[in-house]
Amino acid sequence: MVDCFIRVPREQGFFSFWRGNWSNILRASSQESLGFAFKEYFKVWCLDGIDQNKQYGRFVVGNLASGGLSGVATFCFIYPLDFTRTRLAVDMGKDKASREFKGLLDCIVKVRQREGFFGLYRGFLPSAQYIFLYRGAYYGLFDAIKYRVERDGRRKINFTEAFCIGQ
Secondary structure (H helix, E strand, O other): OHHHHHHHHHHHOHHHHHOOHHHHHHHHHHHHHHHHHHHHHHHHHHOOOOOOOOOHHHHHHHHHHHHHHHHHHHHHHHHHHHHHHHHHHHOOOOOHHHOOOOOHHHHHHHHHHHHOHHHHHOOHHHHHHHHHHHHHHHHHHHHHHHHHHHHHHOOOOOHHHHHHHHO
């Protein structure tokens, strides 16, 4: 690891440590806001007509489904940023001239020209399957457990409880 921290700045320049980070910043900031917006939309759709007190099992499944669908819907928008982040991170060269891409926009344009629009979505399906499961658990279990804690305690949960449920 020490060798990496010595060789990368020498061979590729100090700022190579942050190649692809701009797309990661855009991706991360968009992911949470879109995720919560989609989650509320899909909760209405997945939990319609379910009485969470009488049908808690269906309530949990509906929350898992709405969380998973929210994750996939969000991923449809942010996947090209994730894809370009990876492409930029592995685009190595001794100097800027020997690299394939100059930056985020250059990567998007070149991939789109060579492979078409769907070239930016290469590898999407396996990633979407993972995201469905991950975000289903992330959003769905949080909401289901939060509801159970609040219902049993007849109160709103505090920060520490929310933090623990989120883990």
